Amino acid sequence: MDHLRRSLLNCYTMQGLDRKAELRSNTDWIAEQFGRSDVGVMPIWRGHTLVSGTKDDRRIAPLDTAGLEEMQSRCRVGKPIFLGLHPDGPRFALTVDGETADAPDLLAPFGEMMDLRTAGRELHPAEASVFAHAKALSEWQDRHRFCPACGSTNEPVDAGHVLKCSGEGCGRSQFPRMDPAIIVRVVFEDRILLGRQAVWAPHQYSVVAGFVEPGESLEQAVVREVEEEAGVPVVEVHYQSSQPWPFPGNIMLGFAAVASDDQISLNDNELEHARWYTREEIVTGLNERSLRVPPNISISFRLIEHWFNDAGGDTLLEVTERAGYEWTPPPRSS
Ligand SMILES: [Zn+2]
CATH class of the missing domain: 3.90.79.10 (Nucleoside Triphosphate Pyrophosphohydrolase)
Incomplete structure (x- = not known):
């Protein structure tokens, strides 16, 4: 068996999205995707995201625009990170402040919170892979809030895939770390x-x-x-x-x-x-x-x-x- 097919047998390796990496720096295009009526935003809170459905057909339940606005009004959230295009619409991840202890209650009207290990066992492999992608980016941003060179705050650019130092005369870029x-x-x-x-x-x-x-x-x-x-x-x-x-x-x-x-x-x-x-x-x-x-x-x-x-x-x-x-x-x- 070749390595590509062998890797696809591993959990979190089935790409469920067209990442459109070449368009991440195109802010107009990203804003257009975010404004679409079929946009879906995956909240990431303490390594969990929203899922819905019964045990045999459980799926990621991204927030629509109304759900997103409600979350933004009720707790501290990061800037949406563009993940890619899903057959159902554009997908973004949204970091919900880990200090928001009642996030699962706030999100309860939209679904239940599930961690990635459980998702690996219970969601379709493509869905679990999207979750792994979203969690990795969200937590990378969270662990790199400050510039390692000058200590100023980092700001996400390129739809969340690059962190750029806001310090005057610095501007150092950081890329997702693995x-x-x-x-x-x-x-x-x-x-x-x-x-x-x-x-x-x-x-x-x-x-x-x-x-x-x-x-x-x-x-x-x-x-x-x-x-x-x-x-x-x-x-x-x-x-x-x-x-x-x-x-x-x-x-x-x-x-x-x-x-x-x-x-x-x-x-x-x-x-x-x-x-x-x-x-x-x-x-x-x-x-x-x-x-x-x-x-x-x-x-x-x-x-x-x-x-x-x-x-x-x-x-x-x-x-x-x-x-x-x-x-x-x-x-x-x-
Ligand atoms: Zn800096």
Whole structure:
């Protein structure tokens, strides 16, 4: 499978909008989109947005112009950020001040508030992807209110995709920031390396992951992280797929690696335990409730799944279903 199709299997990767990036700096065009009767504005409050509909057909419920005016009159909101053109109309995101504790009550007439992890499981993949896009931009703006050079306030330009310093004689621009992190499935012969951190839920295991450091390639980051966390030497590294992970601003870069030795040594104490699993041991662990795999919205699950399913027979999802596996409830969103 090529990388484009493999990435589309990951949550938050299905582009539901035509972003029209080339038109963001055209203020007349943006104003025209904002003035359209079919405009939809997604409020983003503490990592949540509005959804409506029943459990089987839940959708993002953007505010119309009247709803937007009501929100603007009742609480502090940011400037609308242009996301793109949706088949139903132009879409904007709107940051609602996190200090507005009663935002869910104010927004209750328009729908209910949902966090992005829940949305990844409950919304159509294209809808969840639009939400991920909106959350990432809104929270990036929120974390970069001041210029790092002179401390003056930043003002959004280019429909919210650039922040420009308002300080006289400065005017420094900032662009949406993401932190690259590698995540890697390590295999030795017919076994996969899984480890757990002490703070995770009991029996929860996952693949190795970590942030890319300045001055190293993605592949070097893979080799270093596996060595640090598990002491396992990696001899082959293959890119798999990627996933936006706006919790709050990561891009996960997924790899498959081959180890030359199965001796484990927990060098940096990030993991409290790591071990090698055969496919049969994973099935047994899931059936006996002695192993929890990562949430199925995560690229870590996909990396394990691709390896597991390669052998043919039951897929990892079928195994979890048969085991009556309950996915970990989404933790509170950051
Ligand atoms: Zn400045």
